[in-house]
Amino acid sequence: MHSFRGRREFLQLLGLGGAVFASGLAGCAGAQRRPESEDFFFVQLSDTHWGFKGPPNPDAANTLRQAVQAVNALPQQPDFVVFTGDLTHTTDDDNLRRQRMKEFKAIVADLKAPVQHYMPGEHDASLDAGAAFQENFGPTHYSFDHKGVHFAVIDNVSDPKASIGDAQIDWLAKDLAAQRPDAPIVIFTHRPLFDLAPQWDWATRDGSRAIDLLQHYQNVTVFYGHIHQEHHFMTGAIAHHAAKSLIFPLPPPMSQPKKGPVPWDPQHPGRGLGFREITSPAMSIKEDSMEGAA
Numbered sequence: 083m084h085s086f087r088g089r090r091e092f093l094q095l096l097g098l099g100g101a102v103f104a105s106g107l108a109g110c111a112g113a114q115r116r117p118e119s120e121d122f123f124f125v126q127l128s129d130t131h132w133g134f135k136g137p138p139n140p141d142a143a144n145t146l147r148q149a150v151q152a153v154n155a156l157p158q159q160p161d162f163v164v165f166t167g168d169l170t171h172t173t174d175d176d177n178l179r180r181q182r183m184k185e186f187k188a189i190v191a192d193l194k195a196p197v198q199h200y201m202p203g204e205h206d207a208s209l210d211a212g213a214a215f216q217e218n219f220g221p222t223h224y225s226f227d228h229k230g231v232h233f234a235v236i237d238n239v240s241d242p243k244a245s246i247g248d249a250q251i252d253w254l255a256k257d258l259a260a261q262r263p264d265a266p267i268v269i270f271t272h273r274p275l276f277d278l279a280p281q282w283d284w285a286t287r288d289g290s291r292a293i294d295l296l297q298h299y300q301n302v303t304v305f306y307g308h309i310h311q312e313h314h315f316m317t318g319a320i321a322h323h324a325a326k327s328l329i330f331p332l333p334p335p336m337s338q339p340k341k342g343p344v345p346w347d348p349q350h351p352g353r354g355l356g357f358r359e360i361t362s363p364a365m366s367i368k369e370d371s372m373e374g375a376a
Contacts, residue, residue, distance in 0.1 A: 120229040120230065121361070121362065122160075122161045122228065122229050122361075122362050123158075123160050123161065123359055123360060123361040123362065124160045124161055124162045124163065124164060124359075124360055124362075125153055125156075125160045125162075125163045125164070125195065125357055125358070125359055125360075126163075126164050126166060126305055126325050126357060126358045126360060127149060127153075127163060127164070127165050127166075127325075127328060127357045128165065128166040128167060128168070128306075128307030128308075128325040128326070128327060128328070128357075129166075129167065129168040129203065129307050129308065129310055129325075129327035129328060129329060130145070130146050130149070130165070130168065130169055130170075130186070130327075130328045130329060131168055131169075131170065131171040131205065131327070131328075131329040132146055132169060132170045132171065132182050132185060132186040132189070133170050133171040133173065133178075133182040133185075134171040134329050137345075137346060138329075138330035138343035138344070138345070138346055139329050139330045139343075139346060140346060141351060142329060145328050145329060145352075145355065145372065146186070146189050146190075146328060147189055148352075148372065149328050149357060149372065150189060150190060150192050150193055152357070152370065152372070153193060153194075153195065153357065154192070154193065154194045156359070159194050159195050159196075160195050160359065161195070161196070161197065161228065161229070162195055162196070162197035162198060162199060162228070163190075163193055163195045163197070163198045163199070164198070164199040164200075164201075164270055164305075165190075165198070165199070165200050165201065166201060166203075166270055166271070166272055166305060166306060166307040166325060167201050167202055167203025167204075167205075167206065167239060167272030167307050167308065168202075168203030168204070168205045168206060168272065168307065168308070168327075169183065169186050169200065169202070169203065169205075169206050169215075169219075170182040170183055170186055170205060170206055171205055171329075172204075172205040172206075172208075172209065174209065176210065176214065179206075179209075179210070179214045180214050180217070180218070183206070183214060183215070183218040183219075184218065187218060187219075199226070199233075199235070199270070200215075200219040200220070201222065201223075201235045201237065201270060201271070201272060202215040202219075202222050202237065202239050202240065202272065203239050203272045203307065203308065204239040204242070204244075204272070204273075204283075204308075206239070207222065207237075207239050207240040208239055208240065208241075208242040209242070211240050211241075212237070212239075212240035215240075222235075222237035222239075222240050223235050223236055223237040223250055223253065225257050229362065230266065231266045231267070231268055231362055232261055232265055232266065232267050232268070233267075233268045233269075233270065234254065234257055234258070234267070234268075234269050234270070235269075235270045235271070236250065236254065236269060236270070236271040236275075236292060237250060237271075237272075238271055238272060238273045238275070238286040238289065239272050239273065243287060244273060244283065244285065244286055244287050245286070245287040245288050246286060246288050246289070246291065246292055247288070251288070251291050251292065251295070254292060254295055255295055258295060258296070258298075258299065261299065263298065263299055263300055264299075264300045264301060265299060265301065266301045266362070267296070267299050267301060267302045267303075268302075268303050268304075268305065269292075269296065269302065269303070269304040269305070270304075270305055270306070271286075271304065271305075271306045272306060272307050272308050273285065273286050273289075273306065273308045274286065274289070274306055274308065274309065274315075274322060274324065275289035275290075275292050275293055275304060275306070275317075275322065276289060276290075276293065276315060276317050276322060277289075278309065278313070278315070278335055279335035279336050281336065282335065282336070282341040283341075284308065284309055284335060293317050293318075293320065296320055297317075297318050297319070297320065300319065302319070302320045302321075303320070303321050303322075303323070304320060304321065304322040304323070305323050305325065305360070306322065306323070306324055306325070307324065307325050307327070308324070309324050309332060309335070310326065310327035310329075310330065310331050310332035310343075310354075311324060311326060311327075311331055311332055311333075311334070311354070312324060312325070312326055312369060313335075323367065325357070325358055326354065326355055326356040326357070326358075326369070327354075327355060328355055328356075328357065328372065329355070330343040330344065330346070330354075330355070331343070331344040331353075331354030331355065332344065350373055351373070352371065352372035352373040353371075353373045354373075355371070355372035355373070356369055356370050356371045356372050356373075357369075357370050357372075358370065
């Protein structure tokens with residue numbers, strides 16, 4: 083694990099094809115270190131789609147278990163693991179949705195990390211306004227603090243129109259009001275808050291309202307899922323980072339006429355799949371590939 087603490091130092095992203103270097107993160111990477119800050123790291127897992135079956139991943143029944151094993155095998159266990167949505171694959175059957183959530187919970191119960199945080203994706207929540215998710219995992223939006231960093235989870239999936247909504251925007255404004263202007267703040271959400279590719283449902287209708295609130299703070303980083311690939315974007319001083327999926331990769335935004343899974347490569351199972359480790363207070367990121375996981 084790497085921890086880069088200088089305002090102008092570099093962030094190393096370890097992904098497929100070797101190491102890629104990008105300029106230091108805005109947001110938490112530039113935050114002044116404070117006495118209450120401590121080194122820690124967490125793991126982000128996203129888009130596990132438990133219950134999916136099909137050619138894009140003929141090994142779908144094993145991928146989540148392999149990810150749990152990979153996280154458990156890390157040299158040091160993370161302070162917590164966060165799942166940024168689409169825990170399960172969509173179904174119109176309410177009973178099957180709940181069954182998949184229970185099966186998911188049974189598998190991730192093997193994680194050694196002492197704490198897990200969950201949030202829904204549209205596959206989990208858009209058909210029942212998050213009812214089954216809340217029965218199994220609790221609130222769809224919430225905040226918490228950990229070792230000097232403030233974390234907030236935004237739900238932009240329970241509304242099938244991909245909106246956050248007035249009530250949640252008001253909640254977010256009140257939640258952020260307690261933070262210093264220079265406080266390190268991390269946002270977790272499923273869909274991107276900015277308009278990455280609205281034609282592919284890669285956007286949040288009122289995401290700009292959340293971004294406008296966050297722009298009042300100097301050190302904000304957003305981690306999201308949904309697009310099944312690594313992606314990095316800036317809105318002002320806010321850094322947005324998308325995570326790979328654990329079920330199948332999707333193509334780069336608008337790179338083809340229709341959105342669809344990247345075909346399964348039997349010679350390289352796990353290619354394009356993975357999870358990430360994020361180290362604080364510097365918020366350096368390491369991408370872990372699932373290629374070759376067994």
